Amino acid sequence: MAYVSSYEVEVRSYELDVYNHVNNAVYLNWLEHGRSKLLQDKGYNYLSIMDAWGVQFMTVHTGINYHKALKLGDRAVVTTQVEKFGNTSITIAHAITLVGDTEPAATAKVVIVYTDIATGRPTPVPKEFVRLYS
DSSP states (O other), X not given: OOOXXXXXXXXXXXXXXXXXXXXXXXXXXXXXXXXXXXXXXXXXXXXXXXXXXXXXXEEEEEEEEEOSOOOTTOEEEEEEEEEEEOSSEEEEEEEEEETTOSXXXXXXXXXXXXXXTTXXXXXXXXXXXXXXXX
């Protein structure tokens, strides 16, 4: 089973739009934090993977489905896991679920391409990354 990282967030007033629910752009920030935490859970961060594996993450696609609105004070759990390993890319699955609910308020798929830090060209997904997250 793939490794799942999670963290909890409480909706803050400045994350709301004029309709008093979380602005759609805020979800991108929560997803980014989820990907960062995925690395941190295993002792890495965006800079250390450059040193360890000579690569960097490049987001090439983000798709979000919004299922229900989150409002001020709501607490949600953001989960992140690698869903698929490609040759030079990975697909990351995210879910944002209101604490106590079983159905997510939002789901997302993010495609990341690994690029060589020296050339900027796509490079194979590091074997160590696959080992850590499969």
